[in-house]
Amino acid sequence: MQFTHFSDFISMGGYGFYVWLSFGATALLLTLLVIDSKAGHKRIINHIAQHKRREDKLRKSREQRKKAAKTDDSAAG
Amino acid sequence: MWKWLHPYANPEVSYHLTNKLLPWFSYLAAIFLSIGLVWALLFAPADYQQGDSFRIFYVHVPAASLSMGIYVSMAIAAFSSLVWQVRLADASAAAMAPVGAAFTAIALITGSAWGKPMWGTWWIWDARLTSELILLFLYLGVIALHSAFEDKNLAGKAAGILTLVGVINIPIIKYSVEWWNTLHQGSTVSKLGKPSMSLDMLWPFIFCFIGFSLLVGVIICLRFRNEILARNSIRPWVRELVEQKTQ
Numbered sequence: 504m505q506f507t508h509f510s511d512f513i514s515m516g517g518y519g520f521y522v523w524l525s526f527g528a529t530a531l532l533l534t535l536l537v538i539d540s541k542a543g544h545k546r547i548i549n550h551i552a553q554h555k556r557r558e559d560k561l562r563k564s565r566e567q568r569k570k571a572a573k574t575d576d577s578a579a580g
Numbered sequence: 581m582w583k584w585l586h587p588y589a590n591p592e593v594s595y596h597l598t599n600k601l602l603p604w605f606s607y608l609a610a611i612f613l614s615i616g617l618v619w620a621l622l623f624a625p626a627d628y629q630q631g632d633s634f635r636i637f638y639v640h641v642p643a644a645s646l647s648m649g650i651y652v653s654m655a656i657a658a659f660s661s662l663v664w665q666v667r668l669a670d671a672s673a674a675a676m677a678p679v680g681a682a683f684t685a686i687a688l689i690t691g692s693a694w695g696k697p698m699w700g701t702w703w704i705w706d707a708r709l710t711s712e713l714i715l716l717f718l719y720l721g722v723i724a725l726h727s728a729f730e731d732k733n734l735a736g737k738a739a740g741i742l743t744l745v746g747v748i749n750i751p752i753i754k755y756s757v758e759w760w761n762t763l764h765q766g767s768t769v770s771k772l773g774k775p776s777m778s779l780d781m782l783w784p785f786i787f788c789f790i791g792f793s794l795l796v797g798v799i800i801c802l803r804f805r806n807e808i809l810a811r812n813s814i815r816p817w818v819r820e821l822v823e824q825k826t827q
Contacts, residue, residue: 504622504623505622505623505624505626506622512621512622515632515633515635516626516631516632516633517631517632518631518632518633518697521633521636521693521694521696521697522632522633522635522636522693524689524693525636525639525640525689525690525693525694526617526621526639528686528689528690528693529639529643529686529690532682532685532686532689533682533686533795533799536678536679536682536799537798537799537802540799540802540803540806541802543803543806544802544805544806544809547806547809547810547813548809548821548822548825548826549826550810550813551809551813551818551819551822552822552823552826555819555822
């Protein structure tokens with residue numbers, strides 16, 4: 504152990520500001536990157552699910568319209 | 581080798597392989613980083629000239645060398661995508677770019693915070709610092725190109741060409757301290773022969789370096805996984821997976 508008191512550890516022989524700025528910025532940037540990368544998985548899955556729902560809806564309405572057209576035809580005929 | 585490699589060029593296999601690798605990378609990164617950082621901050625001796633400000637070295641040097649290492653891997657991926665049309669290589673290059681950008685930014689910030697007490701200035705336009713800043717802009721350009729096109733294949737091609745052109749910057753960064761008269765000190769660790777560093781400082785450095793490299797592995801795995809899903813969103817296996825996850 505290089506430091507006898509906790510305050511020595513914080514002050515880093517007078518270079519405390521620079522040392523903690525470096526370690527702090529590193530921790531902050533990397534934490535943000537990990538959080539973003541993890542959240543991306545959920546974001547993409549939700550995006551694909553939403554896209555699929557929209558497709559299903561379109562397909563359903565298309566089918567219904569087709570059915571409606573058919574019954575119209577048979578009514579006219 | 582191609583026979584062995586071939587199944588990994590399948591997105592579904594790669595996705596599951598990445599999922600399997602993730603916990604290993606994560607645990608190992610946590611172990612190495614906690615040992616390395618505690619050692620660097622508490623137990624490593626202070627430098628006889630630079631005092632405790634030398635502790636910045638333990639994040640600055642790994643970040644700087646990883647920023648170049650990631651660029652080289654990204655360039656290899658871009659090359660295999662452009663030449664052999666390996667689709668997944670594009671996904672991996674897109675996954676690496678933000679990680680490389682983050683480590684370049686870390687190298688620049690920690691370098692600044694180290695330069696201020698040692699050189700008396702936050703920034704100077706010398707060869708090493710300027711070429712590292714250009715590396716950051718190259719990464720930002722690659723990220724921008726990857727997201728500039730709706731068509732991911734086209735985006736990968738454009739970003740890949742920029743990546744390959746930018747490779748010229750890597751030897752410039754590496755040798756800048758030898759080619760030009762700069763304020764930045766020469767290499768401490770990767771000298772031919774014996775590193776000019778005491779073992780009390782070299783060991784915590786090695787732990788930090790391996791720890792940060794493993795963390796790069798973790799983040800690239802996370803992002804690579806996302807890229808695979810986004811690029812294969814209409815495939816049945818992705819649809820099935822999405823259904824399972826959203827239920």
